[in-house]
Amino acid sequence: MKSRSRPPIYGLVAEFQGPDDLLTATKEAHTAGYRHMEAYSPFPIEGLAEALNFRKTRVPLVTLIGGIIGGCGGFFMEWFSATIHYPINVGGRPYNSWPSFIPITFEMTILCAAIAAVLGMLALNGLPMPYHPLFNVERFSRVSRDRFFLCIEARDPQFDRAGTREFLEKFNATGVYEVDH
Amino acid sequence: MPSMPPPAEEPVVGPGYTYASVTEKISAIVLTRRTPRFWWAAFSTAFLFFLLLQVAIGYLFYKGVGIWGINIPVAWGFAIVNFVWWIGIGHAGTLISAFLLLMRQEWRTSINRFAEAMTLFAVACAGLFPLLHLGRPWVFYFLLPYPDTMRLWPQWRSPLVWDVFAVSTYATVSFLFWYVGLIPDLGSMRDRARNRFARALYGMLAMGWRGAARHWHRHQIAYLLLAGLATPLVVSVHSVVSFDFTIAIVPGWHSTIFPPYFVAGAIFSGFAMVLSLAIPIRKIYHLEDLITMRHLDNSAKILLATGLMVSYGYLMEIFTSWYSGNTFEQYMSHNRMFGPYAPVFWSVIFCNVLSPQVFWFKKMRQNIAVLFIVSIIVNLGMWLERFMIVVGSLHRDFLPSAWHMYYPTFWDLATLFGSVGLFVTLMFLFIRVLPMISISEMRELVGEKEEEAAETPAGGVS
Amino acid sequence: MAQIFHPSTNTISRVSLFGALFFLAFLAWVVGAVYRSPYVTRQYAPIEQPVPFSHKHHVTDDGIDCRYCHTSVETSSFAGIPPTKTCMNCHSIIWRDAPILQPVRDSYRTGEPIKWERVDFVPEFVFFNHSIHIHKGVGCTTCHGPVGDMPLTWQATSMHMRWCVDCHRQPAEQLRPRSEVFNVNWQPPPNQAEWGEQLMKDYNVKSLIDCYTCHR
């Protein structure tokens, strides 16, 4: 994750006891004008993403496109091979027995849609990302257990090592740590 | 959309659990606690059967499908019966996770993970048979559409081709669904794991999951979408499987009721298998607080409901065959009930129609032993049902001169039990290396409980 | 906790994950390509023969008609391979002592047949009939390639079913007048398309893509 003018640290991360602390902290931080930040929690918390002013995701769109491609592709394959490429009289049925082509069309739709959804989700989330600066923070491992974190990144224009730490400590954070690259 | 269950019901998670403790409890099974002796015993037994399967397959490829009892007219035997049976079982998992997720049934949480795993392994077993039962398995790729040197394609009107697509799609989607749900937990495992190798492995699989809010958001959406896709898929898959029969003109196969009745049957057998697995596991790993009586109770109710649907299917089959006035159909029903394979029919009636009726009584639903026994009976009954449909219909169709009996051989049985061995083997590997209950979702439940405690209005799962 | 992975793994993992798809596609393509390549079809590879018989010489230079040696090509499914006697008809007079023809003379003397290597062949479940193709105006070179230019004979076509079927579907593109069937230098006229149509009418050529046409 290189950025043009690389700040000395990645950012500051605050640890909280419960989801509510995190939620309020996040909201406040946003109202305080912080933008480059991310909240971390052991399980999805309602309203957290919104608090970060993150509402729309393109995952559904990607899925839809995948589904359309799959469906059309599936039917075209059947239609083309059965009527154009090598038409054969099978049991007296017409070459284009479209009703018989539906099941595969359907399955192809689902298949491609599902694959699109997953790959889309991963891509948009920038996963896989086995290495992340936050992992340098010892305490951060508890994010997958019982702790909640808010990280304000150094590249945020408002970021200021001391000021931001101060700001974060306001919301009974159990600790605020520096995140090295 | 059904809302939270009334407080009267038992909780879906035992009292006194915190984020930390659920996480620890579940991950510990894999990471810290030493493998129980029971696990080794069960695993090795299962593995023996798995070996038997390999022998059976080896001999099959060497000699040909003639080692089975199949013949003309009964050209399909155990292989197809097992296929349909396994596919049926494979339906509960996705259904529990996907359908109940859409229905906001939070009680799904603690059983969905291994139900999904069960699905995967059942589908894996099922997937074997269409390949094994081929006369020339080495040219199985004729079934796939690819630009060949012969200008030839699969014959799209054949339900068997539909099967290929349906089953492979189902396997893929189930896997994705399972994996996507697993990612956050893999994160937890990564962070809990002690030894270096395990951490690297879980780390890779977790793809660097770190519970970021935006990630959660997209993850939730994708998971929901997958659920939305999987639900019709589940229905379509077993409908397609039932097309294998309905598209044919064989009396006893050619019936419009099959798709719904097969889907119901699939859920029926699937839940039976879930119970057969859940009951011993929760006992052994002391997960009574996570897989509570509530789960078992609901599963039992579903068994009862689907059992009734299946019974309706049987009834309608007999009725339509009588009502149709079609000699062949009528003879088929009569032959099914009083012909040489009558015992199968009556056992099916006992297993699938009568035995679930006990679940009308709460006492029975609450009785672990009864639950377990009935679930086993239902599994058996559903296998017999498929046998009744496949063999019972084929052995006496149109021309009496061609009628012939079918008797399974040792190799038929070896393949059946071998596949069970494979299934159990995979199942045990799974509970050994992966969290068998969704940790993150359990945390969520704990979170909600706390909210409830804090009198905040209860919302569903985000 | 400490980092488990080095930063580079991010890129590596992404590349490998998304690259895998393209890799598989590529692999499939390679397999297909190889399968169609002369390595597998043994196209264009001149086949070593006990006697380096040159169709080029006998057909183009000497102008010997195909049927002089392949006697039953017009009457039977099997074109027929000439006996040593046929060779000796000429070679008892010309090139009598050419060392290259020693095997032929030996064969004639001892009655030990010359063991030619087969050049074109179809699997045993394919039933090909020479006589009818000849009769419908399919030239020798259409399938056997420019035999007149082959010092040593090679398989000129892939012999894949696709290749058979393509012609069976559009015979017009390949037909020629019966008089030209044995002409190894035949070149299709510019208006082959409509001309072929005409020949199809004249010779009552149908497009036969029934399985039973070849598989019985």
Add this chain to the structure above:
Amino acid sequence: MNSGKQYWRSLEERAQSKEFQEWVHREFPVDASIWEDEVSRRQFLKMMGASLALAGLTACQMPQEKIVPYVKQPEEIIPGKPLFFATAMPLSGYAMGLLVWSYEGRPTKIEGNPEHPASLGATDALAQGSVLQLYDPDRAQAVTEAGEISDWPSFFNDLDAAMADQRIKNGAGLRILTGTVTSPTLSRQIEAILRKFPAARWHQYEPVNRDNIRAGSQMAFGEIVEPVYRVDKADVILSLDADFLMEGPGRIRYARDFANRRRVRNGQTAMNRLYAVESTPTNTGAVADHRFSVRADEIEGIVHELSGGSPTRSWVGPVLRDLEAHRGSSLVVPGDQQPPVVHALVHALNHALGNVGHTIIYNQPVEARPTDQTESLRELVNEMRGSKVDLLVILGGNPAYDAPADIPFAEAMTKVNLRIHLGLYQDETSWLCHWHAPETHFLETWSDARAFDGTATIMQPLIAPLYEGKSVHEFLAAMLDQPGRKSHDIVRETWKLDDNRWHAALHDGVVPDTKSRQKNVTLRKFSAPSSPSHSGTEIIFRHDPGTYDGQFANVGWLQEWPKPLTRLTWDNAAWISPVTAHRMGVENGDVVELKYQGRSLEAPVWIVPGQRDDAVTVHLGYGRTKSGRVGTGAGFNAYTLRTADAPWFGGGLEIRKTGKHYPLSTVQHHQNMEGRDLVRVAPIEEFIRNPSFAHNEVDQPSLYPGYAYTDYKWGMSIDLTACIGCGACVVACQAENNIAVVGKEQVAKGRHMHWIRIDRYYEGSLESPDTFFEPVPCMHCENAPCELVCPVGATVHTDDGLNAMIYNRCIGTRYCSNNCPYKVRRFNFLQFSDIKTPSRKLQYNPNVTVRNRGVMEKCTYCIQRIESAKITAELQDRRVHDGEIVPACAQACPTRAIVFGDINDKASEVRQLKAQPHDYGLLVELNTRPRTTYLARIRNPNPEMKT
């Protein structure tokens, strides 16, 4: 197996021989490499073909012995093109004219010779099977002395020595034993020997012989004559325990004549009427208009009643009236198994009915020297036991196995100094002989034989002897001090024909004007010594339809061929009635002990509806102990109960349950139609009233537009009135289409491979049921259910509307079979086709793929024949003529019940037949639109008798 090896050796020897190289090198130099690597089957086949063709050619292509191809075929061998040769198959001495397909010198398929009176182009199952016998690797392959492999020279030394001794004694100690001899050449040679050795004797014995017929005519006319029936002239036929459609030298001809008088077409409704009086169910009884079941020993009484006695049975009156109403056009046929007196009485009856000269004629005997064979054998055995025989020469036959139980032939043999057996197999008799000499198969040698009406055929070899066999003629030549004389010369010498007439004879397969002369006989007064009517349970002996008298026991096709009435394979069984079975508490396959005249035998029972409660029928020709890998050990040997005085039936049989069980394999487990109108039948009156009684208007609406079959449109019509259920089509199909033999166990599992089967259903009472035959090949449905479900398109439709099955595309899901309502599809569950035995490969039809493990197969309407006919037609720029394509089944059918052709051709016979009002399709209600349809069975019961 080592017989296989020997085979190879002999073949390779031949392969090394100069001519072979010449030949291969003339035709297939390319394939010569196949000797090293076995590339593809057909190339290999051509190879083998080459070697044998060569062999055949060296034997046949020397100028003075050129064999002549049949009509309009190229005279010289063109690789890939079959030749036809006319020859004949002798069975119990009598000839059936054949045409044999030959590919590059390999006879692959046998068909009937249209010009031959006993065949008219048709054959029976045995003839079809005989080609497999030719290639049987278990055939005797070398001269053996006491079982040790020896050679011809040392054998001849031994023989000459023995003959030298005989010369001194005028041959007093020389005995020659043959089967029935009609061959002019053979009799000429034997007579020559007898002239040379006046004191020598010639004995004839056949287990299935015509002693009763001879004795009968002797009794009635004082001389031996050959009765020949003109079934074509008979309006009313009464069969007295005679299975004349399935037995006897004229069977195929009679079946054709019989059927020709029953074809109801375009308003032509005149039919003959057949009454069958029989002691055990037969095909004749099954197709009869009236069947009466009586004890075998009651027949004599019935003849008396018919010839003026007082009728005790209700039906005798009406039958007699019917016969009398058709004086001169009626016919009474006595069974070969009935005693002489019955034959004599029937001669008188036919005489009285004025049928002589019309529906029955009397000929000069066809046999060279008619003898009472049972007596002849008894005589021989007595002499042997009296040590009067020093040299016993057995030419063919297997008396040690099939002699009557009370004529201890085998035991008596030990008293003979030198015993010699010339035979096709190392059989029971060979093992009791000092010397066994391998005989040539009838397709391997020159010979001659006469048909039931005397017509002679000169048999020509299709192939040089595969093994070191010699023909009986060469053998006798050696005995006449003419060693090394070729059969060809010997036969040619018999027939003093100039080259043209000789060629003509070979070409047509019949020698002109050799019909036996008719004899006007005068009925003489004869006192009918009424044979003692016995009491108690009757035992009835019949020869087996598949193995005949045992000589075909090692032919896999005939073993697996379902026997017409029982549909049993691989075994014979004791037929008992359902009542008896119930009384004894036995089921099919339960073993019973049969006690008869102090001898006893254990046999599994088979319950046969229509069998009498007081009779048990057993079939001869099983229980071989030295027959080969296929035949040895199958079934039980009924000869051990059979006595000379009552060879065909006798009383006083005791039957006892043993409690043992012996598994029997049948191909049909369910015998009634469950009320489904599969076989549609009506008496002629009903047909006249409502001609379309069977026809079903099927216009199921379809969402789909149908395909228009504008070019050829193949179809088949099967006439159930004509079908007598003889099963020739089944074996013919097996021979033509390289259909595998799967063996008894696989048949029991339900995996037999026959492409056409003859379903046999019963209806009515168990005592006297109606029996129906229905041949079922692939229906080639236009809306084929099988095609719809094949995932890879391995079975699809062709432009001429055939339901094609493409083996090399098939992956073996077997879905098509499940969805075939007719269940005519067959699957190779294991590697059934024999692709190992070299000699077996030689018979394979090179134009049909040999199917291997894991693929589906089924009737193709003989696509190979269709395609070659189309190609031939195209080469001549014409359409295929009607009748130009004849599938194997139709070709073999004795009654022409099966007709194939182009439905689009307005003139075609098949189209005419499908236009008949009683044409119907099987299971058309499923909207399968079958191309194979049936003509309903129409019967002609006597209106006087309402059954």
